[in-house]
Amino acid sequence: MSTQEQEATQNLTLVQSVRDALATEMELDDDVLVMGEDVGKNGGVFRATEGLYDEFGENRVIDTPLAESGIIGTAVGMAAMGLKPVPEIQFSGFAYPGFDQIVSHMARLRTRSRSRYTLPMTLRMPYGGGIRAPEHHSESKEAFYTHEAGLKVVIPSTPYDTKGLLISAIRDPDPVVFMEPKLIYRAFRGDVPEGDYEVPIGEAVTRREGSDVSVFTYGAMTRPTMEAAEELAEEGIDAEVVDLRTVSPMDRESIVESFKKTGRACVVHEAPKTGGLAGEITATLQEEALLYQEAPVKRVTGYDVPYPLYALEDYYLPNAARVADGIKEAAEF
Amino acid sequence: MSRITTPFRPFANQYRESANRYERAFGKTGGQSTPCQFLAVFLFTVNYLRKHYQAGRTAFWYAKVGTVSTLERDPDDGMVQVLDDEGGVVGDVPDLPEEEFVAMYRHMKLARHFDERAVSLQRQGRMGTYPPLSGQEGAQIGSAMALAEDDWLVPSYREHGAAMVHGLSLKETLLYWMGDERGSLIPDDANVFTPAVPIASQIPHATGMAWADKLKGDGETDTGFLCYFGDGATSEGDFHEGLNFAGVFDTPNVFFCNNNQWAISVPRERQTASETLAQKAVAYGFEGVQIDGMDPLAVYKATTEALEKAKNPGEGERRPTLIEAVQYRFGAHTTADDPSVYREDAEVEEWKKKDPIPRLERFLRDQDVLDDERVAAVEESVREEVADAIDAAESTVRPDPESMFEHVFAEQPPELRRQAEEFARLREEYGDEAFVEE
Numbered sequence: 001m002s003t004q005e006q007e008a009t010q011n012l013t014l015v016q017s018v019r020d021a022l023a024t025e026m027e028l029d030d031d032v033l034v035m036g037e038d039v040g041k042n043g044g045v046f047r048a049t050e051g052l053y054d055e056f057g058e059n060r061v062i063d064t065p066l067a068e069s070g071i072i073g074t075a076v077g078m079a080a081m082g083l084k085p086v087p088e089i090q091f092s093g094f095a096y097p098g099f100d101q102i103v104s105h106m107a108r109l110r111t112r113s114r115s116r117y118t119l120p121m122t123l124r125m126p127y128g129g130g131i132r133a134p135e136h137h138s139e140s141k142e143a144f145y146t147h148e149a150g151l152k153v154v155i156p157s158t159p160y161d162t163k164g165l166l167i168s169a170i171r172d173p174d175p176v177v178f179m180e181p182k183l184i185y186r187a188f189r190g191d192v193p194e195g196d197y198e199v200p201i202g203e204a205v206t207r208r209e210g211s212d213v214s215v216f217t218y219g220a221m222t223r224p225t226m227e228a229a230e231e232l233a234e235e236g237i238d239a240e241v242v243d244l245r246t247v248s249p250m251d252r253e254s255i256v257e258s259f260k261k262t263g264r265a266c267v268v269h270e271a272p273k274t275g276g277l278a279g280e281i282t283a284t285l286q287e288e289a290l291l292y293q294e295a296p297v298k299r300v301t302g303y304d305v306p307y308p309l310y311a312l313e314d315y316y317l318p319n320a321a322r323v324a325d326g327i328k329e330a331a332e333f
Numbered sequence: 334m335s336r337i338t339t340p341f342r343p344f345a346n347q348y349r350e351s352a353n354r355y356e357r358a359f360g361k362t363g364g365q366s367t368p369c370q371f372l373a374v375f376l377f378t379v380n381y382l383r384k385h386y387q388a389g390r391t392a393f394w395y396a397k398v399g400t401v402s403t404l405e406r407d408p409d410d411g412m413v414q415v416l417d418d419e420g421g422v423v424g425d426v427p428d429l430p431e432e433e434f435v436a437m438y439r440h441m442k443l444a445r446h447f448d449e450r451a452v453s454l455q456r457q458g459r460m461g462t463y464p465p466l467s468g469q470e471g472a473q474i475g476s477a478m479a480l481a482e483d484d485w486l487v488p489s490y491r492e493h494g495a496a497m498v499h500g501l502s503l504k505e506t507l508l509y510w511m512g513d514e515r516g517s518l519i520p521d522d523a524n525v526f527t528p529a530v531p532i533a534s535q536i537p538h539a540t541g542m543a544w545a546d547k548l549k550g551d552g553e554t555d556t557g558f559l560c561y562f563g564d565g566a567t568s569e570g571d572f573h574e575g576l577n578f579a580g581v582f583d584t585p586n587v588f589f590c591n592n593n594q595w596a597i598s599v600p601r602e603r604q605t606a607s608e609t610l611a612q613k614a615v616a617y618g619f620e621g622v623q624i625d626g627m628d629p630l631a632v633y634k635a636t637t638e639a640l641e642k643a644k645n646p647g648e649g650e651r652r653p654t655l656i657e658a659v660q661y662r663f664g665a666h667t668t669a670d671d672p673s674v675y676r677e678d679a680e681v682e683e684w685k686k687k688d689p690i691p692r693l694e695r696f697l698r699d700q701d702v703l704d705d706e707r708v709a710a711v712e713e714s715v716r717e718e719v720a721d722a723i724d725a726a727e728s729t730v731r732p733d734p735e736s737m738f739e740h741v742f743a744e745q746p747p748e749l750r751r752q753a754e755e756f757a758r759l760r761e762e763y764g765d766e767a768f769v770e771e
Contacts, residue, residue, distance in 0.1 A: 070574030077541020
C-alpha cells in the first residue's frame with residue numbers, strides 16, 4: 001500500500017467496516033476465508049459479508065450447513081492445517097451448540113499440542129441488545145469467553161477500530177473471539193482508511209479525558225457512557241471514559257493508570273452483573289491501586305435476569321441516565 | 334518378495350458354520366422355526382452367498398439382515414471379513430509383501446503387550462487413569478497400516494496402537510497418560526493430530542482438516558484423513574455435524590467407528606435404534622461399510638479402499654466413507670471403570686474367541702510365514718520395546734512447573750506473565766514440597 005492509498009478514507013458504518021476489513025485481508029492473504037450461515041450469496045443477515053461471495057468465490061466465502069459446532073469445529077481443523085478461517089456465528093446467542101468446540105479445542109489446542117498445532121482463526125459474532133429482536137438474539141455473554149484461557153476477546157465500538165482490530169485478529173497467530181455490537185452496526189459513521197492497518201489487540205483507548213472519575217466500558221455501551229459523561233460535564237463532573245476494546249487480555253495498565261489519576265471508578269457493561277467483567281476490573285483496582293481509592297467502585301450493568309423480551313429491554317440495558325447516575329454516585333461519594 | 338496367496342475354502346464348510354452361528358445367536362438347536370427366524374436364516378444365507386462369491390471389490394454393506402442388533406446377533410453376520418474367527422481365509426487376502434503381514438502381527442502384539450503393561454502401571458500407581466485397547470488391535474493396526482505417510486490420523490483417546498503405527502512413540506503415549514503435556518507434542522514428521530477426550534469432538538476437526546487440504550489443492554487432494562471414534566460418539570451432535578459437512582463439501586475423509594459395543598456401561602443398542610452404525614452414512618450421501626473390526630485383514634482392506642476413494646473418487650462417487658468396525662473392548666472403559674457391574678463374563682469370553690491376534694497368527698502359521706521360533710522372537714522384541722518405552726517415560730524428568738504458563742498464546746499477555754512471576758516467587762519462598770502431594 002502506498003502512503004497515498006493509506007491516507008484515502010471512506011465514511012463507513014461499523015458493519016461496513018467489518019466487511020471492509022474482511023475484503024481487505026482476503027485480498028492480501030489467500031489463506032483467509034469466511035464461512036457460516038448465509039454469509040455467501042446472501043451476504044450475511046447483517047450484510048457483514050455483502051459482495052464478498054462475488055468477489056472471492058464460493059471456496060472463500062462459504063455458505064455452510066446450519067450447524068454451529070460444525071462451523072467452529074471444521075474451522076479448528078482448517079486453522080490447524082494453516083488456513084485462516086473467519087467463521088461467523090449469526091448471533092452470539094446461537095454459539096452454544098459450538099461452545100464445546102470453543103472451550104475444549106479452540107482455546108486449548110496450542111497448549112495441548114505444545115504449539116505444534118495453532119489456530120489463527122477469528123470467530124465473529126454479533127452480540128448485545130437494543131434492536132427489538134426475538135428471544136436469544138440480545139445477550140451479551142463475553143464473560144463466558146474471557147473466562148477461558150487461550151482465547152482473546154475483542155469488542156470494538158467504532159468503525160475505525162472495528163477494521164483495525166478485525167485485521168489484527170485475522171493476523172493473530174491465536175484464536176480470537178470477535179464480538180460485534182450489533183446495536184451500533186449502523187448507528188453512526190466514521191472515517192476508515194481504505195488500505196490495511198492494525199489496531200493492536202490488548203490496548204484500551206481513552207475516549208474522553210477527565211479528572212474526577214474513571215469510567216470503564218466497551219462495545220455498544222461506549223455511546224451512552226460518552227453521552228452521560230458529556231451531560232455530567234455540564235454539571236461540573238469531569239469523567240474520563242476508557243474504552244477497553246479488548247476484554248481479554250485486558251489492558252490492566254491503562255485501567256490502573258486512569259484510576260490512579262481519579263481515585264474513583266464506574267464500570268459499565270450490558271452483560272449481567274454477577275460474574276461480569278466489572279467484577280474483574282474492580283478486583284484489579286483493589287489489587288493494584290487500593291491506596292488511590294476514594295470511593296466504592298460502581299457497577300452499572302445488565303440485571304441478573306434472563307434477557308427480557310424487547311418490550312422491557314430498555315429498562316434492562318444501561319442507558320445514559322443510568323450511567324450518569326452511576327458516575328455521579330462514584331464521583332460524589 | 335514372496336506374497337501370500339489365498340487358499341481355496343469349500344463353501345459347504347462355511348455354510349455349516351453360518352448355520353451353527355445362527356443357532357448360537359438364537360439359543361436354539363432345533364424344533365420349529367418362527368416365520369421371523371425363517372426369514373433371518375434365509376437372509377443370512379443370501380448374505381453369505383453374496384459375501385463370499387461376489388467378484389471384485391469388497392461389498393459395501395447396508396445392513397438389511399433380520400431384526401437383531403449387532404450385539405444380539407453373531408458379530409460375523411453380514412460384515413466384511415477376510416479371516417474367520419479361527420484365522421481361516423473367507424475373503425480376498427490383501428496383496429501385501431510378507432514382511433508387511435509380519436509387521437502387522439508384530440504391531441498388534443506390541444499394542445497388546447503395551448496395553449497390559451500400561452494397565453499394570455496404573456494398578457501399581459505408576460501412571461494415571463488409562464483407557465485400555467485390548468481386543469481392538471485388529472481395528473487399530475489394520476486401519477493405521479492402510480495410511481500413506483502423508484495421510485493424517487485424527488484419534489480419539491484410545492488409539493495408542495494406531496498412533497504408534499503412524500509415528501507417535503509409545504513413550505509419548507505413556508507420558509500423556511502420566512499427566513505430562515509433552516506426551517501430546519506430536520513429532521513434526523508424524524501426521525497425527527492430538528488426542529481428543531470430549532466424545533466425537535475430533536470429527537469436525539478431521540472434516541475441517543480434509544476440507545482445508547482440498548481447498549488448498551483447488552479441489553484436488555492426494556491426502557486422506559482418517560478419523561477414529563467409538564460407537565457412543567455416533568450419538569453426539571458432532572458426529573452428525575462432522576459427517577454432514579464432509580458429505581456436503583465432499584472432503585477426503587475416512588470416518589472409522591470403533592464399535593466396541595460399550596460406551597462405558599451403555600450398550601450399543603442404547604445409542605441408536607439403527608440396525609447398523611454404518612447405515613448412518615446413507616443419510617450423509619456417502620458410503621458406509623460394516624466390517625469385522627477384529628479381522629485385521631478386512632480392516633486393512635476396507636480402510637485402504639476408503640482412503641483410495643477419498644483421494645481418487647470414481648465417477649459419481651463421494652469421497653468420504655464411514656467404516657463401522659465391529660469389535661469388542663476386552664477390558665474396562667478406563668482403569669477407573671469396573672465392567673463387571675454392567676456386563677457378563679460370558680459375553681466377554683464369547684468375544685475373546687474372535688481375538689484378532691491369534692486369528693492373524695493362525696493365518697500366518699498356515700501360510701508358513703510364522704512358526705514357534707518367529708513368534709517367540711516377536712514376543713521377545715515386543716517385551717523389550719515396551720520395557721524401553723516405560724523406562725524412557727519414567728526416567729523423563731517431570732515437566733518444569735513454569736511450563737504451565739507456556740503455550741497458552743504465541744506471546745504471553747502481561748497478566749499471565751504476572752501470574753507466572755507470582756508462581757515463581759511462591760516456589761522460591763516455600764519450595765516445591767509445599768505444593769506437591771506425594
